Amino acid sequence: MEQRIRKAIERSGADYAEVRIERSQRSRVLYQREKLEDLGTANELGGMVRCLKDGGWGVAVFNDLEEMEAKAAEATDAAALVGARASSPVRLASVPSVRIEHRIERDDDVRNVPLREKKELAEAYNRIILGESKSIVASQVQYADAFREITFANSEGSFLVQEVPDITLILAAVASDGAGNIQQAFEPIGSALGFDTVRGKEDEARRAAKRAVAMLDAEPVKAGQYTVILDPRLAGVFIHEAFGHFCEADFLYKNPQLAEIMTLGNEFGTSDLNVVDEGYVPGRRGNTPYDDEGVERKKTFLIRDGRLSGLLHSRETAATMDAEPTGNARAVSYEHAPIVRMTNTYIESGASSFEEMIRDVERGVYAIEAYGGQTEFEQFSFSAAYAYEIVDGEVGGLLRDVILSGNLFETLRSIDRIGNDRELTGGVGGCGKDVQAGLPVTVGSPHIRIRNVTIGGK
Amino acid sequence: MDTLLNRAAQRAELAEVYHLRCDTIPVVFRAGALESIDTKQLAGAALRVVCDGKLGYATTTDLARPEDLVEAAVSGAAFGESVSLAVPSETPPANADLMSGSLERVTMDDLVDLGERAVSRVTDVAPGTEIGVRVTKTIDRIVIENSAGLRAEEARGGVRLSVELSKASKDDILVLVEEIAARSVADVDLDGLVDRIGRYLGWSERLVPAPSGEMPVVFTTQGAIAPLLPLVFGCSGRLALLGMSPLKDRIGEAAFDSRFSLIDAPTLAAGSSACGFDDEGVRARRTALVSDGVAAGFYYDLRTAELAETESTGNGFKGGLLGGANFRNPPSASISNLAVGPGEGTMDDLIREVGDGLLVDTVLGLGQGNLNSGDFSNNLGVAFRIEGGKVVGRVKNAMIAGNSYALLKDHLIGIAETPRWVLFGRLFTPAMALSGVSVAAK
Numbered sequence: 024m025e026q027r028i029r030k031a032i033e034r035s036g037a038d039y040a041e042v043r044i045e046r047s048q049r050s051r052v053l054y055q056r057e058k059l060e061d062l063g064t065a066n067e068l069g070g071m072v073r074c075l076k077d078g079g080w081g082v083a084v085f086n087d088l089e090e091m092e093a094k095a096a097e098a099t100d101a102a103a104l105v106g107a108r109a110s111s112p113v114r115l116a117s118v119p120s121v122r123i124e125h126r127i128e129r130d131d132d133v134r135n136v137p138l139r140e141k142k143e144l145a146e147a148y149n150r151i152i153l154g155e156s157k158s159i160v161a162s163q164v165q166y167a168d169a170f171r172e173i174t175f176a177n178s179e180g181s182f183l184v185q186e187v188p189d190i191t192l193i194l195a196a197v198a199s200d201g202a203g204n205i206q207q208a209f210e211p212i213g214s215a216l217g218f219d220t221v222r223g224k225e226d227e228a229r230r231a232a233k234r235a236v237a238m239l240d241a242e243p244v245k246a247g248q249y250t251v252i253l254d255p256r257l258a259g260v261f262i263h264e265a266f267g268h269f270c271e272a273d274f275l276y277k278n279p280q281l282a283e284i285m286t287l288g289n290e291f292g293t294s295d296l297n298v299v300d301e302g303y304v305p306g307r308r309g310n311t312p313y314d315d316e317g318v319e320r321k322k323t324f325l326i327r328d329g330r331l332s333g334l335l336h337s338r339e340t341a342a343t344m345d346a347e348p349t350g351n352a353r354a355v356s357y358e359h360a361p362i363v364r365m366t367n368t369y370i371e372s373g374a375s376s377f378e379e380m381i382r383d384v385e386r387g388v389y390a391i392e393a394y395g396g397q398t399e400f401e402q403f404s405f406s407a408a409y410a411y412e413i414v415d416g417e418v419g420g421l422l423r424d425v426i427l428s429g430n431l432f433e434t435l436r437s438i439d440r441i442g443n444d445r446e447l448t449g450g451v452g453g454c455g456k457d458v459q460a461g462l463p464v465t466v467g468s469p470h471i472r473i474r475n476v477t478i479g480g481k
Numbered sequence: 482m483d484t485l486l487n488r489a490a491q492r493a494e495l496a497e498v499y500h501l502r503c504d505t506i507p508v509v510f511r512a513g514a515l516e517s518i519d520t521k522q523l524a525g526a527a528l529r530v531v532c533d534g535k536l537g538y539a540t541t542t543d544l545a546r547p548e549d550l551v552e553a554a555v556s557g558a559a560f561g562e563s564v565s566l567a568v569p570s571e572t573p574p575a576n577a578d579l580m581s582g583s584l585e586r587v588t589m590d591d592l593v594d595l596g597e598r599a600v601s602r603v604t605d606v607a608p609g610t611e612i613g614v615r616v617t618k619t620i621d622r623i624v625i626e627n628s629a630g631l632r633a634e635e636a637r638g639g640v641r642l643s644v645e646l647s648k649a650s651k652d653d654i655l656v657l658v659e660e661i662a663a664r665s666v667a668d669v670d671l672d673g674l675v676d677r678i679g680r681y682l683g684w685s686e687r688l689v690p691a692p693s694g695e696m697p698v699v700f701t702t703q704g705a706i707a708p709l710l711p712l713v714f715g716c717s718g719r720l721a722l723l724g725m726s727p728l729k730d731r732i733g734e735a736a737f738d739s740r741f742s743l744i745d746a747p748t749l750a751a752g753s754s755a756c757g758f759d760d761e762g763v764r765a766r767r768t769a770l771v772s773d774g775v776a777a778g779f780y781y782d783l784r785t786a787e788l789a790e791t792e793s794t795g796n797g798f799k800g801g802l803l804g805g806a807n808f809r810n811p812p813s814a815s816i817s818n819l820a821v822g823p824g825e826g827t828m829d830d831l832i833r834e835v836g837d838g839l840l841v842d843t844v845l846g847l848g849q850g851n852l853n854s855g856d857f858s859n860n861l862g863v864a865f866r867i868e869g870g871k872v873v874g875r876v877k878n879a880m881i882a883g884n885s886y887a888l889l890k891d892h893l894i895g896i897a898e899t900p901r902w903v904l905f906g907r908l909f910t911p912a913m914a915l916s917g918v919s920v921a922a923k
Contacts, residue, residue: 056723058788059562061811063538064553069523084521086542101518104589110514139560160724197853203727205853246693246882246921277512278611280649358521397846397860400647400654402877404846404860426849428860428880429923458507479858479880479921 027091028176035095037074037102039115041177042091043315044070045357047169048134052142054149054164062142069357074098078112079105082360116341116348118318120180125312127186131217133168141166144221145192148228152196155232158239160205161197162232166221173315181317189308189463190214191451192221194228196235206238206423208409211392213449215463216306220449234409241421244410246480250387251427252380252472255446257407259466260393262298263368265403265431266291268456270300270325270333271351271363272340281400282344289331292435297371298326300335302350304367308449309465311353315361320350325368337363355459362457369467373441380440380472387413388478390425393452404428426479434473442469485526485547490628492555493530493537497568497627499760499799500526501808503619508592510614513600518589525808526550527799531566532558540809565787570629573764575636576757578750581665584620584638592616595642595666602671603644606679607657610646617641625762633762639664639753641906644674655685655875657863658843659703662753662906673901681842681863689866689874691922697838697894698881698918699831699867702901704841705910709821710848711855711885712743716770718779718796719814722789725853727886731776736886738893739774742822745796746909752818753906754798760812761797768794770819774890782814821910824896828912831895833870835914840865840872841881850882858882879922883915892917 081101302320396405453461537558782797843862
């Protein structure tokens with residue numbers, strides 16, 4: 024394979040060229056109510072050539088590896104067309120060339136587990152959910168695994184082979200009171216390890232079912248401004264969605280107005296706020312030992328002591344902004360060129376215990392687990408999977424329909440307590456940016472308390 | 482491909498092969514300048530089999546090894562779901578309007594040229610903003626074959642243009658997003674796009690406080706996605722079967738205002754999901770979901786229709802609820818193009834009629850809220866304050882919320898006359914105004 028790639032790179036005629044070949048095996052099991060809705064396997068092989076010519080980028084994507092050489096030439100032609108019209112030529116920060124082979128060896132490797140066993144495990148969880156209560160009208164148990172082998176080579180002599188496992192399980196329950204009130208609850212499980220990740224999750228299945236039923240009696244939250252405590256999972260999603268994306272340098276490097284807002288040293292929060300993106304934490308889905316430009320991972324402090332202290336870079340953004348590449352150029356698959364993405368992103372632990380955080384809140388909301396989220400520049404919106412009201416310093420009744428929104432900068436400044444209980448979450452979700460959705464990432468945080476958060480509702 | 486179907490048919494009582502070849506050229510401009518050109522050529526196949534009454538499914542890009550794909554699907558079927566799947570045997574005609582003859586000949590240079598024209602036209606009306614443009618040409622060639630004798634073949638193609646502008650200062654960031662899906666370069670309506678951007682930017686010059694409470698809201702064509710999205714789910718035959726649609730058991734009932742109609746219309750060639758047949762080879766047809774306020778039906782794929790003891794409406798698509806062509810997913814009940822029946826007057830008439838309220842063009846967090854119950858709850862993206870029947874400035878840091886079923890029944894102020902394609906060319910809707918929408922402002 025290496026020789027074939029080398030030949031394509033050499034003959035491309037590009038100033039810089041890289042080839043990424045991805046071979047993947049996936050399997051999926053989906054139960055909805057008593058039906059096995061989806062049971063399938065996928066085998067995929069594809070590649071991408073990315074070329075730089077006269078300072079412009081060209082990319083070609085293909086499934087037939089026989090065409091690699093022709094595709095390299097095609098990418099170079101496209102690059103030349105871009106180069107001829109580009110206002111400023113692309114430069115790449117220099118990085119050491121790397122030769123590594125990173126293989127996964129595990130007893131519980133998902134590839135060695137028969138599809139039948141995956142199906143039977145999902146079926147067992149599904150049965151638990153459906154059997155929990157008469158109010159449960161539907162369930163969704165969704166198991167998915169992927170094992171990707173990614174080969175990367177560039178014209179600077181790097182050659183990397185990395186194996187990337189990813190395994191996720193969603194245990195979801197839907198309850199109805201039969202009169203139009205339909206509520207759901209879910210438990211997400213995920214890792215970059217093996218099949219053991221999803222074994223023994225009977226309690227999680229029961230928990231999802233019980234909560235869906237409990238949600239039928241939850242009060243819809245009243246719209247207004249609240250002091251909100253976010254649990255580690257929701258706080259992790261908040262920091263990823265609302266702040267992390269702002270630190271992706273490809274968002275800033277051609278936009279002087281935004282780059283001005285994101286100048287290193289600018290104050291974003293109180294002095295005990297620290298935010299990190301770390302390329303490798305054992306077993307985590309966001310892991311990127313070497314990124315899709317062959318750059319080694321880093322631990323990057325985005326916020327240190329309340330001030331912006333770092334951004335996430337590709338080789339291109341690093342060269343433009345006079346910074347070091349951070350190993351954050353990631354592509355969701357061979358169908359796409361790498362763009363700047365997060366890996367494992369979290370808020371560091373602070374000093375407060377949960378008790379200290381809640382005791383002086385007269386009226387507030389304790390929001391747990393993200394159901395979804397979206398940000399657009401400074402505006403964000405995301406929904407808690409469930410929440411409790413806080414009354415006179417204590418956790419009260421269950422609330423539903425809690426959707427938080429706000430302005431990033433105001434909200435970061437309004438974080439007034441940071442817990443001492445940081446957790447990272449495997450999660451099942453993928454991160455979306457531009458046209459690349461479903462990139463595995465990890466988020467984390469301790470509990471955090473935020474003043475004056477807008478919660479929508481009736 | 483014949484070999485694949487034949488090999489599968491030898492080992493299964495039913496076999497269906499879906500073959501996709503997808504050619505895409507995305508051209509990206511950033512900060513007003515050309516940034517990259519990609520050429521993507523993907524090919525893959527999906528095989529669905531029924532063996533001893535049980536379903537098996539597998540996909541691959543390795544078309545040189547059909548035996549592996551057959552083995553994967555057949556071995557999965559050994560413990561698959563018991564189904565009774567009646568695939569169509571008669572080949573439906575392709576929709577000949579989907580491939581404008583000129584699309585095949587559209588080159589990279591043509592796409593670059595369209596992008597440059599868009600950048601230049603937008604720059605004229607939006608000086609001092611950062612402009613990003615993405616132009617994509619896509620041609621999907623689909624072949625579906627099954628062991629009942631069907632062989633359906635179609636090319637579906639189009640050009641998509643999206644524009645994002647931003648204007649950032651220390652205190653405020655404004656982002657406008659516009660998207661056009663068209664059958665070919667010549668059909669891209671840059672004039673309309675530039676008019677809308679110019680108008681919204683003019684209204685954005687003043688930032689005014691957002692009001693709070695229940696009030697009437699005018700949704701632009703793009704903004705109408707927010708209240709309509711829950712219906713995409715509610716009209717799904719699958720979700721109705723699962724007991725997760727509020728419209729379940731309400732067919733024939735006046736569940737909405739009599740001025741509201743909604744159809745699934747794969748036959749509208751201008752929509753990006755137009756097709757002659759769905760991804761199961763079932764002939765495309767117009768399906769009434771809501772007719773003059775009366776809940777009229779659900780959309781179905783083959784498997785859901787079988788379970789619900791009805792016919793497929795030709796809505797078995799592999800892209801999921803919001804996806805495009807895709808060989809990887811099994812087909813499931815999904816919308817094609819949705820169209821809202823037109824009303825009367827213009828959006829400006831609705832603004833005048835509303836008097837005091839909001840005008841909403843984009844929201845954040847589409848799909849948040851309890852969609853199954855019909856609730857939407859979104860942070861405002863681009864939105865404006867209406868006072869005295871006029872737009873007086875932009876508002877931000879506020880949320881809107883409501884229940885689509887309640888609002889479209891008893892709170893419909895009006896629907897404008899002229900629809901436009903939004904939601905990546907999958908929803909054809911006019912602007913509309915609803916009263917009693919909750920707004921929570923900071």
